[in-house]
Amino acid sequence: MNDRKQHVIKMAHQLFIERGFQATSIQDILEYSGISKGTFYNYFSSKNELLIALFKALYGSMETSRDELLIGQDRADLTIFIKQIELQMNTNKKNKLITLFEEVFVSNDEDLKQFLKQGQKRMIQWVFTRFLELFGEEKRPYLLDGAIMFLGILHHNVKYYSIANGSSVDISPVVHYSVHRIVTLVNDAANTGEQLNKPEQMKTWLPDVSQTEEIFKEKLYQSIAMLKNGLNESEIRSIELLDFIQDEFLHSKKSREFLIESVLCSLKADKNLDQQTVASLDELIKDYFARVAEACNLPNVSIKQ
Amino acid sequence: MNDRKQHVIKMAHQLFIERGFQATSIQDILEYSGISKGTFYNYFSSKNELLIALFKALYGSMETSRDELLIGQDRADLTIFIKQIELQMNTNKKNKLITLFEEVFVSNDEDLKQFLKQGQKRMIQWVFTRFLELFGEEKRPYLLDGAIMFLGILHHNVKYYSIANGSSVDISPVVHYSVHRIVTLVNDAANTGEQLNKPEQMKTWLPDVSQTEEIFKEKLYQSIAMLKNGLNESEIRSIELLDFIQDEFLHSKKSREFLIESVLCSLKADKNLDQQTVASLDELIKDYFARVAEACNLPNVSIKQ
DNA sequence: ATCAGTTTTATACCGGCAGTACAAAAGTAG
DNA sequence: CTACTTTTGTACTGCCGGTATAAAACTGAT
Known part of the structure; x- marks a missing residue:
């Protein structure tokens, strides 16, 4: 019953990884997962909703396994944070999440767009709370800026490092490098007292x-x-x-x-x-x-x- | 003759800004610019090629006006660089270039994709050469990383600053902030000697x-x-x-x-x-x-x- | 085993899309 | 007027996402 639905999501995911979301037609998904059109629209009200279901499944399992890394550990330990980021970047890569994300981020479907925006904000918010634990409460005013910049640095570095060294390269050095940079960056911002975004504004996000x-x-x-x-x-x-x-x-x-x-x-x-x-x-x-x-x-x- | 073609590009641009690329049909462009389908496909072999023509025009004029800011100026002056970045981010915003870019970046059309990738690489390369002039030759090994991270920081900061303060806000403080950060970042990387990407690899780009x-x-x-x-x-x-x-x-x-x-x-x-x-x-x-x-x-x- | 209620299937259909084909009309230059 | 090019209008193809529906298959309770 629900197995079937999960199976469809799984098959669709494979097709999306191979050909991309836009290039995969519903007909492809029907044939590949062996269901009829009626069943598909019984499960999902649209192609976009299938994608949302896929994202929810992937992000959900990613978040739990990321959070599991912290159990019984020192939350202020930078190496654990690095492990968490590595985990997320690797699942991103394995599931081509970033490509899928980019492909539909500018979409005409307002629901899908809002869902994806929420996902990004959740990620920034998670990095922010982790930064609070890593850098300490006294750095709070600079940690939203830090979270935003960290993700910008990280994604850009991973992108161009993968271009230069092939997409199968180990991204661990990139994560280490990016984390080192953000540490100096946060301390720098705290020293000069410069601030762009106030952490309070996150309250309006969720x-x-x-x-x-x-x-x-x-x-x-x-x-x-x-x-x-x-x-x-x-x-x-x-x-x-x-x-x-x-x-x-x-x-x-x-x-x-x-x-x-x-x-x-x-x-x-x-x-x-x-x-x-x-x-x-x-x-x-x-x-x-x-x-x-x-x-x-x-x-x-x-x-x- | 060529005026007509330019006119079509201009009208299409307006529609793209209003509704986005995907949501604008060729029929829309035909009606809005008052030409027939035959003429359209006489000018452009496809909708994507029209977009490439648009990008070429916009980026071309942006690059020349950006380079004009340097004439007769000290190329090592950081304030000029800031002005150049501000100029580019403002035209980006005015023409919704980033949205358009994101919307088609993951595309099935390999030509379009390659064209856009080239554009990004050109931008990084330009930042790199400017960083060479700003930071000096001795920092060279760290300046490709710097250019990549600078653009990551800048775009992320602009994005979230615009979300928080409305899209019509002046992005000048964001540019200043981002430039300050990259200065400390480059010096930090130079001090610790950490390097991700070697500048030589850029030779394979162009x-x-x-x-x-x-x-x-x-x-x-x-x-x-x-x-x-x-x-x-x-x-x-x-x-x-x-x-x-x-x-x-x-x-x-x-x-x-x-x-x-x-x-x-x-x-x-x-x-x-x-x-x-x-x-x-x-x-x-x-x-x-x-x-x-x-x-x-x-x-x-x-x-x- | 029967029967009611649900799920699944197969298929035909809709409007819209990008792109093609082509003949007729309009414009252009010698 | 002629020869050539450009433009136009329209009809067409094939694919898309999504709808509609009747028949078939499955389900569980009595």
């Missing part, structure tokens, strides 16, 4: 829902980090419990409330931990699930009527 | 003809600069003569050989100038015209037969 989502995640990470700091390395069980919570929330759609509640229960009984922080963590998570339940109910009601 | 053209221009500028250095400010007539030559070669297709020869004659009689340098300049220019004549004759012969 819809409230995913914004509070981001804030929640950041608070969660902070609480967990604080608790971990109070532990020494021998208390493995406590660390494992904390890591589990973080991991579970990473797969946001399928976080299992009952499991997390039981883990929280264990944490409350854990005398190695600062119980005040545990309490605030507990409250934070209870709030989150309350909000999720609320968000789930409202649409259901409106559907039933 | 066809031989425009490459020797670039080399000629650079030599010309150097000779003229040397001669000027030997003068003091009161010798206006000599300076004017030198500036005239530089100006005349800037409009490369229509440089008038007889005029330049006569000016060279005056220079040879000018006792304010270092006659050895004048002689080498003379030889350089004679070589150039010989090459141009050769290049003109060969195609003519093949046409007549």
Whole structure:
């Protein structure tokens, strides 16, 4: 049922990689994936919506595996950030995401355009929050500029490095080089005090829902980090419990409330931990699930009527 | 005759600005410019070729007015470079060049794609040669990386600054900011000795003809600069003569050989100038015209037969 | 096994697109 | 007036994304 739909997305993706999006006709997709036109338009309302589904799948899995690299790691460690960027650039390359992106970015379909713009903004916002962790709160005013410039440098460098050295070349040195550059750049901007974009303006980028989502995640990470700091390395069980919570929330759609509640229960009984922080963590998570339940109910009601 | 063709390009440009390239049909262009389909395909072999003609016209005029800013100026002056970049970014914006560019950059038409890639490489090469003049020969190994990163930073900054402040905002601060950043970046790379792309690889970018053209221009500028250095400010007539030559070669297709020869004659009689340098300049220019004549004759012969 | 409800298929169809073909008309120069 | 080129108008081809619909296949509950 849903397998079939996924299969169509997969087959279409192959065709898009081989020939590009524009050059792939719906007829091609039908023949290649062995379905009829009616079924296709039963799954997707248009060719563009198929593309959106593809992007969502690819970016979703990319984001989770990128975030997984951070579990149980020092969030201020630059080498982890480099690994994260390498991962993303490699999946970009493997799936020809950048080409696909460029090909449809200037499109007449306003929905598709907005979706892609949102994706770019999400990426910048992610780099910004990582920069906050890497450079520290005191550099905040210069970190939105930094995130924007970092992505500009990175993409341009990868592009021309690939032209010069063949597209199969390892892009790891490019990532290292680009990260080194942005470090000096941010420090330079902080020294001279020059600023182009204020980080506050990002608030206007995301819809409230995913914004509070981001804030929640950041608070969660902070609480967990604080608790971990109070532990020494021998208390493995406590660390494992904390890591589990973080991991579970990473797969946001399928976080299992009952499991997390039981883990929280264990944490409350854990005398190695600062119980005040545990309490605030507990409250934070209870709030989150309350909000999720609320968000789930409202649409259901409106559907039933 | 040719006026009509230019008129079609102009009308098409207007439509492209309003609706975008893909969304403008040939039928639209026919109606808007008041010609018939037959005539259109008499002028352009395809819609894409019309776009190439448009790009050539726009980029051509942009490059000459950008180069004109340098006449009689200190080529190492950073403020002139900033003015040049501002000029280019403003015409980009006015003509929606970047949007048009992005819209067709990933295209199935290999000719169009190659043409656009050449355009990008030309731009990087120009920035590189300007950086050579601004940063000095000793920074050469880091200036191709610098040029690539500068354009990445600049375009990204302009993009997000325009999103945040409306597309009608003055981009001058963005240009200043980006230039400041690239200065520290180049010095940083030079200090640490990190290098991604070697400037030599640019040789593989351009066809031989425009490459020797670039080399000629650079030599010309150097000779003229040397001669000027030997003068003091009161010798206006000599300076004017030198500036005239530089100006005349800037409009490369229509440089008038007889005029330049006569000016060279005056220079040879000018006792304010270092006659050895004048002689080498003379030889350089004679070589150039010989090459141009050769290049003109060969195609003519093949046409007549 | 039957039957109702859904999904899938096959096929014909629509309007729009870029590009081709070609004969008639208009313009141009000697 | 003539010979030649340019322009025009129109009809045509083949492909595209998307719609419509009736027949066929599948599904699950009784």
